[in-house]
Amino acid sequence: MKKTSSIKIYSFALFVTLFLIGTILTLKHSYETSAEDFKCLKCHKGKDSLEKYVQEKKIKSAEELRSLVRKGPKAGLHLTSTEEDIEKAVKYLKLP
Ligand code: HEC
Incomplete structure (x- = not known):
């Protein structure tokens, strides 16, 4: 028992x-x-943070971020970035 x-x-x-x-x-x-885990942040941290670029480049919408990453002067640096990464960045930065 x-x-x-x-x-x-x-x-x-x-x-x-x-x-x-x-x-x-x-x-x-x-x-x-x-939110904190996507490829953009592997290169963009500290003084190169995405937040800083958004302010400096006056990025106001998801569309502006997309075209800057894809067709901007630095597009060549983003050839390995996927659509999914950009969407995660848009959410992370809370862009409309
Ligand atoms: C392989 C490393 C790497 C990855 C991954 C990366 N970037 Fe970049 N990004 C860079 C470098 C390097 C620059 C140029 C920095 C400079 O101008 O001094 C840059 C510049 C930028 C700029 C400024 C563009 C301009 O025209 O000045 C934006 C916005 C940006 N990145 C967004 C993103 C987003 C969003 C992602 C994810 C989808 C991403 N990056 C992923 C390396 C990277």
Whole structure:
């Protein structure tokens, strides 16, 4: 009698522990792959941040950002950037 109930408690504790670890890992993963994680930021950080360019170049819309990256004087530096990366940048910069 006493033995079975302690096994139950152990298995319940094990279940709870695994559940918590799972939750923490999932949250951590979604946090890390959220807004702050896209290719543009690999090159654009610190003094070359996207925020700074948006201010300097007076980029006011998603369309302006797209055409500057694709057809602007620095388009050659962005050949490896995908449409998806640009869309993520638009969301990150909250451009209309
Ligand atoms: C391989 C590195 C790299 C990646 C990835 C990259 N950039 Fe750049 N980007 C540069 C460099 C280098 C410049 C030029 C910096 C300078 O003018 O001193 C630049 C310039 C810019 C400029 C200014 C353009 C201009 O005409 O002056 C904008 C806006 C910009 N990048 C946006 C983006 C966005 C949005 C992404 C993601 C889709 C991105 N970049 C990804 C390297 C990169």
